Amino acid sequence: MNYTVGQTPLNEEEKEGLKIKSITTRQELDEFEQNNIEHALEWLSHKKIRVDDFLSEEFVKKLHQKMFGQVWRWAGEFRLSDKSIGVDWRIIAVELRKLLDDCRYWLDNQVFSEEEIAVRLSHALVRIHPFVNGNGRHSRLMADIMMEKIFHQEIFSWGGMNLKEMNSERSLYIDALKQADAGNFSPLLIFARSRN
Numbered sequence: 284m285n286y287t288v289g290q291t292p293l294n295e296e297e298k299e300g301l302k303i304k305s306i307t308t309r310q311e312l313d314e315f316e317q318n319n320i321e322h323a324l325e326w327l328s329h330k331k332i333r334v335d336d337f338l339s340e341e342f343v344k345k346l347h348q349k350m351f352g353q354v355w356r357w358a359g360e361f362r363l364s365d366k367s368i369g370v371d372w373r374i375i376a377v378e379l380r381k382l383l384d385d386c387r388y389w390l391d392n393q394v395f396s397e398e399e400i401a402v403r404l405s406h407a408l409v410r411i412h413p414f415v416n417g418n419g420r421h422s423r424l425m426a427d428i429m430m431e432k433i434f435h436q437e438i439f440s441w442g443g444m445n446l447k448e449m450n451s452e453r454s455l456y457i458d459a460l461k462q463a464d465a466g467n468f469s470p471l472l473i474f475a476r477s478r479n
Contacts, residue, residue, distance in 0.1 A: 300357045302356060303354060319351055326349050351417050379413060382411065385407075402472050403463075406422070441456070456474055
């Protein structure tokens with residue numbers, strides 16, 4: 284399988300977690316994953332989500348499992364190896380707990396705008412990189428859930444394009460993530476609302 288810039292390669296053991304052995308190309312994998320994500324969106328459409336439930340390790344894992352569980356055995360489980368991005372795999376749970384506690388503080392004290400809280404959550408999830416794969420899609424959906432179900436606002440457009448493919452929108456997204464790494468969240472906020 285070929286990986287585009289910013290995608291996390293899988294090791295051989297992680298590849299063995301593929302449930303559908305007939306998949307042989309990246310395009311086929313993308314199609315199966317997208318179908319699985321659509322099932323997760325259907326599940327979400329009927330779900331009422333409270334802040335306490337949303338800001339929990341259980342929900343973070345369950346959402347990933349709902350998004351990828353029909354395709355990957357390890358869906359919804361924290362990764363057990365280090366990647367080129369993300370925290371040391373042994374401290375994922377600790378870093379996630381800190382993030383969720385920070386997010387609760389931002390909400391309770393209105394530290395940032397609603398949009399910025401959601402974007403900061405998404406960015407930090409990508410930085411932690413809790414799962415073997417699918418972290419970007421998972422983090423963006425977490426931000427969208429926060430916007431729709433917690434803040435009762437319109438979800439983000441995230442450039443209006445497929446961010447799995449290497450294109451100008453993906454380049455803008457990766458650049459915005461890097462700027463957020465350095466503490467400048469403006470480009471990521473702009474990108475989240477853009478419809479290129």
